[in-house]
Amino acid sequence: MNVREKASGDTLIGKRIPKMDAPQKASGKTRYVHDINLPGQLHAKILRSAHAHAGIRSIDVSQARSLRGVHAVITAQDLPFQRPIGVAKDHLPLKRDRVRSLRDEIAAVAADTEEIAEAALKLIRVDYEPLPVVATAEDALRPGAPALHGEDLVCVNRNGTTEVVHRAAPGNVAMTFDYSQGDIARGETESDAIVEDVFWLHYVTHCCMGVSGVIAEFDSNGNLTLYSNSQVPFLHRREFGELLGMDPGRIRIIQPPIGGGFGSKLDIYPFEPIAIYLAQITQRPVKLVFTREEEFLASPTRQPVLLKMRSGCTKDGILTFRDVETVHDNGAYTSWGATTPFVMMQTISSLYRVPNCNYQTRAIYSNNPYAGSFRGYGNLQATFAVEAHMDRLAESIGMDPLDFRLKNAQDPGEVTPQGMNFRTCGFKDCLRIAAERSDYQRKHRDNVARWRDPDPIKRGVGMASMLHVGGGAKIYQSDGCGTILKLDDFAHVTLITGASEIGQGSETVLAQLVCEELGLPLSSVTVVNNDTDVTPWDVGVHASRTTFIAGNSAIGAARKAKDKILAAAAVKFDGKADEYDLKGGIVVDRRTGNGLIEIDKLIRSLHFSEKAELVMTTFYYEPPSQHQDKKFKGDVSAAYAWATQVVEVEVDTRTGIVRLLKVNAAHDVGRVINRLGIEGQIEGGIVMGQGYALTEDLIVDHAVVRNPNFRDYKLVTAPEIPEMDVSFIETMDGEGPQGAKGVGEAPAICVAAAVANAIYNATGVRITALPFTPERVYRALRGQAKPPVWDVGS
Amino acid sequence: MTRVERYLVPRTIAEAAGGLRDGNVTIFAGGTDLMPQSKSGKAKFGTCLMNIRRIGELRGIKRTASGFSIGALTTITDLRDSPEIKVGFPALWRASDHFASDQIRNAATIGGNLANASPAGDTLVPLLVFDARVVLVSRPNGALQTRTIPMTEFLVGPGKTSRRPDELLTAVEMDAPPPGFTSRFFKFGTRPALDISTISIGLGAVRDGEKLRNVRVAIGAAAPTPIRAPHVEEALEGKVVDGATIAAAVSAADCDIRPISDLRASEWYRHELVHNMLERMLSDVGHG
Structure with missing residues (x-):
């Protein structure tokens, strides 16, 4: 169902509505954390390691401390009760006797100005004992490789006892995942065609326009206020409480407008506790803002993955098995990157029906930068491999790639062996519409016929699809979101939501959903969403969940308010509540459509009556999803999103440069709420996927980031952005707010996979390593490429 | 860390040349190379910082008896906006059009592009x-002295020129090319904007019937x-x-070339690009 824009005066749903924060941002009036300065504030800077791997014999901060304008210099020695951060709690904010990567924090300074803090860093003397560098996961797995976390991490509690907070990781194995369904051996015997490849998915980083920053301030009662761009303020409040040994209730997180998140702010990083420690010691507000170089060196990356995949099908084009093993280079510490297998295995086991499937991951410590969460969360990597094999299998049995996909694509109502229940599923519509609108099948055939053509410029089309959670993801005890809604005596709505705005446009969508219920114009809503002392709990911005979860929560609160208003109308007009409705700011008679009273007037009469009531409601929405069990089975999301993207490329065989000309995207979004917003999300996601496919490459060479700047780390620039044709498949999800599903991550996921298939379609050359920079492509075309190899045992 | 002790803002070439006599002066013009290089530690400031941007006589494109003189402070935008450059020196105009971004x-x-002497400097190839x-x-002893040297003598190595520390680069001069001379410039970067050349090629010649005369080829x-x-x-001179x-x-x-491997490309790939792009440019010339 490819629903076209419909003209309807009555509803806000599906309209093109500019983001509420757009005028402020476009006029330069938005105040980011960088623009906030508190009276008495100090500026902090961090000293990072000069070695990727070394012991620390001693640190001399005496000269730095005596520099004029310096208020505090701290090292691990000054923090006897330091506790580790991160997903595996293997990471002390300030390092004690060993550094494991070049980003490692050794000391920090708080001073009157940034310049003084910078000068003080230069006065700190660190005596290192260099250790052998573990430059890759392959190296880390070799017998005799240095164990990077070879000993238990022991911390001292505030009561004097000691505690092992992280167990030694022999063999550098940080984390493992093991999933299976069916019987691989049986699948192999049933196969008429089998393909196998090794893929390398490279390092990229978020490149948020706003660099990381935080301000920490303690009041005289010892309460902490943090100005932070956390994507998960409520979870972080609790984690900061544990780190500092303080009641999380006394920690307030205020989120100034963010200069980009994309998953990067899902974990706590050392700079945040460091700023807090400095504020505690100096009893002054402390501001710490990264430089752009620091942002490149010390913020998380997308998870790099070495992936081996073997897949089979019958000659009739039915998938028989898929066997996948990956090694994730974990970097020096464990953040969310290590957990991307949760998402990767969903794509591998359930994007297409595959009865027999194995999936294994080892996340391996190295001295490299560590990976965090990043829009798509492992799905770009998994989809890259799966969709390469869909094309290869189709070719090996002589079937059209679209037909092959349609034979194996999921249908509505399926429950996969992993336990995902696809109550709504527009996958086949996505495939058909993207193929039709791009003329995929004809172009695909014609391009192959031109492989031997003398023209050095080749054209190719490539297709890839994706499955991603679209109704939240039950990772924590709750995947819920709370709303407080108040209607004042002018019928102005204050929508207080736990859901953070990180540029995705949630404020606007939530306001729309509320106005739709209350029959009010958008101008009558103020959204409050940035202060943990005010807003009700929410698990955070991740897993494309905000429209779905916070949307349902906002609708719930608005419906309660509406019930209250209609009940008041029933009393006033001596009828039943269901005889009335709210439209255009007026209480109307449902049968006649006649206006009876302005909503604000009715609210005032309620307020200033003898009973004196206000219209204020609360709602907490918890989606009907399940935790996965230990075997990774369970219906983890309340809805699932689908998409197919067909890309068209031009490959110049004389230079290897690949131009992305056009993207036809078809997305099952449940329902379009804000058409302008969702177009922006999808276009932005496609460009992010384009960067991943073609230009972005964080070059990590011997544990050193070689290109920590925008000159050599190449984001896509405006002239490279392709023509885009986006179709929305509206499957009207039964649980979704007004039928909608989450879409935040989806558009970035397929691009690289589709481009790989398009390059093959153009040239007959399959490249299994990213990114497709000109030299890599040129080498592959000339048979000079070194394809990735699996030399990491099993 | 050197501290800047003096900041000079001369208004004339004579004043600037006088200021350079003391040595250890860092000259600031557009700042687009100097600022990032000083931040990364690649360039060190001298004890004196001289801002030459207010020397009006250094900016602009002037006709001379034999051709044109381009003042050192002429911006890349000035070049791109100049009809004389566009018509008379198309390879230089193309290089200025493909140069970084609008802001840069x-x-x-x-002058800065010349003094920075990057092997990948965009305007240097057409200037050659x-x-x-x-x-x-x-201004060694009160009187101004002028030294005019060819590009090939000026460029000594990566980031190195034969400019003496007491000299100010004031202009670059070009003779009007011989009648019928046409020129082209090609830059290969991985994206159309904001990129540093992986390789670049400048080509100029007079077409004499089917043959090329006065062939000049430069490579960046x-x-x-x-x-x-x-x-x-x-190999091209006098040939069809x-x-x-x-x-x-x-x-x-x-x-002629001796490429290296760096972040942007390997030596092998640079060789391949020079071959393929030279071939493409010459084929285009051959076809008309």
């Missing part, structure tokens, strides 16, 4: 094609400095641009 073109100066000369002014980012390619020129000539010219390039 507005600030960056041709036009046999440009660099004008250096000093394929040697320690942008270079003239004499072997390629010799046919398949055999193109093949000979392309293989002659190997005698």
